[in-house]
Every structure is written in structure tokens, then in C-alpha cells.
Amino acid sequence: MKFLELSKPDFRTYTFTMEDAHVTYANTLRRLILTGVETVAFRSDMTATGTTTDVTVKQNDTPMTNEMLADRIGLLPIHVTDPTTWKEDDFLFTLTVAGEKDSVRHVKSEDFVVTDLSKAALSGGAQEEFRVPTEQFFPKSRLTNDTCLIASLQPGSGSSQQRVEIVAKATKGTGREHARFSPVSQCSYEYTPDKTEARIQEMFVKWATVSKKVQELDKASERYQELWREFNTMQVKRCFKINGKGEPYCFDFTVESIGILSVPYIVNRACEVGRQMCNRYAMIDQTKLPDEITISPADSRIIGFDFLFRGHDHTLGNLFQTWLVENHIEGEAQPRISYAGYAVPHPLRDEMVLRIGVESGKESDARAAVAAAARGCAAMFETMSVEWKGFVGSTAKPVVKASAAKQVMKASESDEKSQPRAAPKPMMARPQMASKK
Template identity: 25%
Template sequence: MVKKATKQAEAYPSDEIVMKEEVVLNTYDEGTDIIGDDDDTKDLNVTEYCDKIQVKMVNESEDKMTLEFDIIRIEAPIANALRRILLAEVPTMALEKIYLYQNTSVIQDEVLCHRLGLLPLRVDPRAFQFPTEKVVGINEKGVDCDEEPEGDPTRNLIFKINVACTKNRNAANGTTDPKQLYHHSSVYSRAFEWIPIGNQKEGYTKQNKPKMVSDDILVAKLRPGQEIEASCHAVKGIGRDHAKFSPVATASYRLLPTIRLNAEISGEAAERLQSVFSEGVIGIEKKGNKKIAVVKDARADTCSRNVFRHEDLAQVVHLGKNKQHFIFSVESTGALKASELVVEACKVMESKCRSLRKQIEALMQ
């Protein structure tokens, strides 16, 4: 049963998006870009604005590589700037130059080198400097280089791989499994060995030495007589230049859903209301002899709007999203912890703001 809702004026908070059956209302900010400030003649106090911002940690995985957190009392452009910086401007180390000495596998040289470049490295990029020039120029014959350079300890990491496939003479008769028939039939990322250059060995222990994020990434498959031998030089870069430098597998945000029940919903209608939302969003509580619906966890809602398929429920359920409450989800590729990536992204944003401020001040003078 659904009690009839009292008639109310269509007035919504300025910080809430209103979700109807086929339209979304109140998506803009009235009079100013700063929500909740109706006086557009008032100067923005940056200190007061920053004091209102709240950051709440919600969930972090055991390996620290996945993080969910909330940022409250900011605007969409700031949230989106943080997301874009996480994707494209927080630096990492990645394999940039592959010196291929031997490749008799079925994978073409160019494809293999590109594949190696996408392997994520577990190394702190803050200990290295950006390259200042091209790794190696092209000579007059169009060849990249005549010999492998030594590498710069402050700008490079070197990984080497040398794997050859051979027959396993002790394989059981009748077996067809390549892993039993051959040695090194599959080449995994664990085959890469870090080669320290200069004084690099002093800065790392056995536990935190540079390596691939995972040992079980399949690089190639070989058969007897096939071999891969290469020396791989890593440099520091950002995702804006190439996706292999992007430090995150995903960085996204969504607005916090809001759900209000403008009337009491009980009995069969309460169970129906619970079924049209995601699991855990609507709960059912006892009130005397009745079972009534309550909003249990609006955060878990996927905003499917299935409730509008029921005419009686649509009249008493108000769906929306909080414009100033952003739920961030960050998944690191493994170079740094997800929380460290967020801090580094904030540092990049701060640097951009300082640079913009200097340019504006120079123009004003």
C-alpha cells in the first residue's frame, strides 16, 4: 500500500540533480559556478572554500592498489581535473626502447616490442628524472642505432630477457601438453632480469628492487629452436604521451545518489519497491503490524530508474544525485599505491594552478 503524498511545490535544492523518468533536471549551477553561493558579487575566499572540502576514505584493498574515497563540497570541473590528471599526467616508468638481439618467435619484431612496452613496472618514478632528449637518433641509413647505449642511472632502468625453447627429453610418452613437451614453451614476465647501472643497486633492497608488477604476464609462446633475446630500457613519462605510462587501470567518479520517500510504502508495495532497486538500497522494517520500506543505503543505487515503471511508486519516490558529493574509484597498475597516486595527482594540479596564477599576474602587470 502507498499512502498518498502531500502536494508539494517543485522546488529542489541547488546542490541536487533531479532524475525524472525521461529527463534530468537542475543540472546547472544557478548564478555562479560555486554551488550554494547565491551572491555572485561576493568575492570567493579561497581559504574558506578549501576549509569546507571534505575527503573521506571509504574502502582500500589489502594490496593498496584499489581505492574508493569521497570528495565533498567541490564542483565537477575540479573532480574531472583530478580524474584526467590521474589518467594522463602522473608519471611512471615504462619500457621505451627495445634493443632486440634475437627474435625467432612467430611474433613480428614490431608487435613484440610494442607488447613489451605495455608491461607495467613496479618502480617508484619519483626517483628518476624525465629524459631530456631522444634515446637514440636514426642514422643516415634509417637504422635506429648501431649499438646499445649504456643508459643513464638517473633516467633509465634496464631489463634483459634471454629465453630459448628446447625439447624436454624426459616428457612422458603420448603427452600433448606443450608445458611438458618443451622447456620455456611460454615466456612470462618473470623472465626479465633487472640490470643495475651506475650506483642504482645501492638504492634498492632485494625486496623492493625494480621488477614487473606481476610475474605471470604471458609475453609470447615459443617452440623448439625459437628464441627471444632483448635489452629493454625504461624511461619516465606520462600517459598523455603514451598509454603505457598511465599509472591507473581505471580512475572514475560518480555522484552520490539521493533517494527520498515522500509517503509511507508498506506491504506488497514495499517489497515491490525493494525489488526495483539494487540489492541493499531499500530495506524493510516493521512498524507495528506493518512492514514499511525505508532507504537503507542510497550509495549502492545504480540509478536504473526502474521505479518509474510502477505508477503508484513513481509518485512518491524522489530520485536525485548530490552535485557536490563525488565517489572516486582508483585502481593502480602497480607502480605506486592508489592512495599515493591521488596525492601525486593533487601535486600536479597544485603545480598547474601556481603556473596559471603566475601567467595571470604577469598579464595584469
């Protein structure tokens, strides 16, 4: 497994190629980038009592309901460059804005007042003495030179003056919980095209014969040119690099950060999250099962066992299934098993069932196989992380602090002017790719 052909179409987008990898491992990396990397945001989910979790709306004279306003607050990007060390009780975010008499007052994220409660508690001083510059958490966009619009207050005075007052705290989470915590606005991959002329011609002839029912064509004929143009619009995208099994092994990634964490850090952190996820189950053949796992005899005619993983979905299920099939069924790894498959029984239940077939009928053999898969996948993520850090260098760490954002913008703009702008690779049809698993 290795990474190739790094490109930066713009200041927050990276494209690169991942080679010599199974499609499941590429898809697992994609899912971990989308749902496994931590960021900081305002939780604004509704509770059973009708309130919102971490956003308290004390006054709201806007046309929006409290729930809608809290939801807008929850989607604000908060610039915390090392979310793994974030302590949610250290900072208090307060928004208090009154409308103006003769003009519309736009309420923006720059209107937040941020207080460092940890320092205030240590010194015993007034909270006003420990305010943090708002731009540290809500810097202006380099594209608009402005911060996010939250609401608009209409003109008025006295009893008709509109106000907004909100108190919130920011917490750490991942995109698996809610999209507000996703560190990227895009993470996708496509099969790397095979541009070998002979292979393209072979696929064209096969397509023309099977789909268009054309047996022979004169290359100089108009019909041939029509078919060739049609083939090159979409069908040519089916011509991608394949290995000896006829499976794709090379993938072109596009990762676009929302602008808080750098793409090199995001990818590396996704590898670390994957390794930690697998390591948790690396010793289940020797120690007590984690609380989230339940083992029962397979609910089928297969001689084997069902492992119920609570708190997991397709990401872990497809990963373990692929590893077990490649190494313990098709390969020579021990213990040998006769079957490996997984399912998510219900889309609204956060659980996954991994079924392992063992001819011996021993639970210990099934546990040993799952533990071996966990250790193997953890080692794979470790290798992936090492390869990635060697590929991108020292940039596989959190983005620079927001206080230095302006200097970074100027440096990036200077770099962009001095280098030709690379066009992003177009997305292609993925006829054999399952988007969900």
C-alpha cells in the same frame, strides 16, 4: 572540499567520497590520476625508420613481428616506487632466452637481466658485477605467484632452436602520452546517491507522471509495484545529492592501482601535478608569456581574447573555464569578465583555446583574469592535497620497495582475513555527466 568514507574493497582498490566540490574539479582530479601521475615503462613506439624507441629487438624467432613483440614489452609494469627520481640511463634491461629441446619455453618478465650502469660506470668494472635482482623490478603477482608472460618458444635444437634477444631501457612518462604509463586500472566517480525517502518518492512521482503518463496510482495495486521495481533498477540513480543550484556536489570515487604505486600516493601526486600545472600560468599578467601560449583577438563577435595553450586539452580548459565563470562572472572576483569558454579545435592537435571576454578590450585585463584563475586553481589543489593527506594519514607516499613485497602481501592478507570484506559500490548511471569534459 573534503574527503569522507574511505573503504578498501581489496588490497589495491580504494573507494572514498569527495564532498563540497564542483563536478569539474572532481573530473579534473580523475583526469589527473589517469593521465598526470608519472610511472616508469618501456617506450616501444614506432619511429620513422621502422625501429622502436627504447626497445631494441636483436633476435625474434617467435610468431610475433618485432613491432608486436616490442609492444608487449612496452606494456609490462615496471615496479619503480618513486618514478619522479628515475634516471633512464642508469639501468639496462636485457632479455636473452633460448628455446628448449623437448618442451615449450615460456619467456617471462622474470627472465630480464637488469644492470645498474651508474655503478658500473663509477667503478669501471664489468657489467655482470652490478646486476640488480630482477624481482626488484618484476616481482611475482600476489594473485598468480608468477610474472608476466611475454612469448613462448617452441621446442627445437640446432638450426630449429628459437631465440629471443631484446635490449631495452625504461623511461618516465604519464598516461597522457600512452596507457602504458597510467598508474591505475580504474579511476571513476559517480554522483553520491541521495537516499532521502521524500526525495526518492518525489522523483518517482515525477518519473511516473512524465515518462509513464500515469497521473494517479494506488500503492496497493500491482501496476504501482511494477513501476516501483522499474524505477529502482536505474531511474533511482538519478536521485543524487544536489546543492542550491541543483548541481551535484558530492562524488563517490573508485580508484584501483595496477599495484605499483599506492592509491594514497597516486591521489596526492595528482593534486601536486595539478598545482604545478596551474602555477605555471599564475604570473602571466606580470611576466613574459610562456612559449606554449599565444594570445590573439577573439575570433568571434565577443570583445576579448583567445589564449592558445599548446600541450593542453580539456583538463586545463574546463578547469579554468569553471573557475572563471564561478568567480569572475557569477562571483565578485576581479577583474570582471563577460565571457569564459574553451575548445579543443582538433582532436589530433595537442592544443586548447581559452576565450576570455573583457568589456574593456584590454589584453592586460584578460591576462589578469587567466592568471587569477591559475592562482585560484593552484590554491585549490594545495587545499585538496592537505585535505587528502589528513584523510589518509602518512600513506600518501610511494608504495614500499618491491624487495619487501612478500612481507606486504602477507600483512595485507592477514588484514583481509581479520576484517570483513567490503563489497565495491556499484557504478550507477550518470545521466547528466559529460564523460569527455
